[in-house]
Amino acid sequence: MREIVWLIVVVLFLYVLYQLYRASQLDQGKTPGSAREPAATLEAADKQEGMDTFQLELEVQQLRRDVAQLRLEQDEQRRHALAMEERMGAIKSQLESALITPGTAPEYSEALVFARRGLDVDSIAERCGISVSEAELVRSLAQRGGQADEEQSR
Template identity: 50%
Template structure:
C-alpha cells in the first residue's frame, strides 16, 4: 500500500514538474516575441490629414489604415542574433531544470529507500509481536469462564477473595492459583 502511494506521489511530482517546464517554456516564448512597432506617420499622411474632414458621402482611403512596419536593412542580422541568444538561454534554462529534476528524483529515491527499510523493520516487528501473541494464547490454555479468576490470581489475591469475586468455589480458586504459580515458574525456568 505504501509502495503504491509512493509511486503515485513520484508520478504526480514528475507530472507537475513537466507541467511547470512546459508552462515556463510557453511563457518564455511569449516574452521573446518582439513588440509590434508603433505606426510612423509619413509626410504624405500628414499632408492628407491637414484640414481634410470627411463628409458623409466621401469614401475612406483604406491605405491610411495600413499598419505594417517598414523593415530596416539591419533587422535580419539583429533578429538572427536575438534568436541565437534566445536559443542559448532556452537551452541553458532547460539544462538547469533538467538538473533540478534529477536532484528531485535522487532525493525521492533516497526517501523511498528509507521508507522501504522502515517498512521492512515494521514487518519484522509485527511478525515478532504476532509470534509472541500466539505463544501467549497457546500458553493460557484456561477456560474462558476462568479468565477473570486467572487475572486475580496473577495479581496475588487469596483463593477466598477470588472465589467470592468470581462466583466460583474455593477449590476452583485454589486450582487457578496453583496453575498461575506453575505457569510463572515455567516462564522463569525455560530449560
Template identity: 45%
Template sequence: MNLRVLLVPVVLILLAYIVWQLLLALRERRAAAAARRALPDEAGSAEDSADDDGFDYAPALRAAPAEDGPPAAAEKAPAAAESFQLELDVQQLRRDVLRLQAEEQARRQEVIALNEQVQALREQVEGLQAGHGVSPEYNEALVLARRDYDAAAIADRCGISVSEAELVRSMTRRDDRGGEG
C-alpha cells in the first residue's frame, strides 16, 4: 500500500512531463510551418498544406521593425530552414555521385570484358584468314608470321624448315602490302 502512494505521484509527474514535451514539439512544428510559409518558395507552401491538412494552427509572424540590432527570429528561421534544405540536397547529391561511380565502375568492367572478347575473336579471325587457301600444315606458321615472329621461331614452333618459314613470312608481307595498296 505504501508503494502505491509513492508510485501515483511519480506516474503523474511523468504524464505531466510527456504532455509538456508534446506541447513544445507542437510549438516548434508551428514555428517551422510559419517559417516555410514566410519563404517565397511555392514548394514549401504546398508541403505546408499537405502537412497541416488545410488547418492553420500557428498565427502569422510579423516582421520586426528594422533596427541596427540582431536579426529578428523571423529572419533566422528561414535561414535555418534553407541551410537544412541545402544540407539535405548535398547529402542526396553525394548518394547520387556514389551510385553513378558504382555504375561507371560496372560499365568499365563490362568494357574490359568486351575488349578481351573482341581480341580473342580477332585472333580467331586471323587464324581463319591465314588458313584460307593455304595448306593446313602452314596455318600456324602463317598466323605467327602475321604476328611478326622471326623465321627461326616459326620454324621451331611449327616443325618446318627455316627456308619454308622465310617463304611464309615473305608471303604475308606481300599480302599485307597488296591489301594496303
C-alpha cells in the first residue's frame, strides 16, 4: 500500500514538473517539441488582442465612472458657490440696512437704505410710511451722499 501511495506522489510530481515546463515554454513563445504553426500564432495573437481590447474597455468604463463622479462633485460645488453668493448678498443687504448716515434721523434710516438701493420715490414712501415729498428729500440726500463718497474716494 505504501508503495502505491509513493508511486502516485512521484507521478503527480512529474506531471506538475511537465506542466510547469510547458507553461514556461508558452511564456517564451515556444511550444515544446515543435515550432509554432502560423494558424496557432494568429490564434494566440487574436486572443491577446481580445484580452487587450477587453482590458481597454474596462479602463474606459472606469474612466467614464470617474468622469461622472467628478461631474457630480462639480455640480455640488457649483450649488455650494451659489448658496454662498446668496448668503453674501443677504449679508450685504443687512449691512446696508444697518448703516446709518451720521446726522440722519432714525425714522428715515430705512428710507435712506431704500433710496441707496435705487427704489423710486413712491415705493420708498409706501414702504416706510412717509410722504412722497419726504421720500424725495431722502432720495436726494442719498444721491448727494453717494456723490460725496465718490469724490472722497478720488
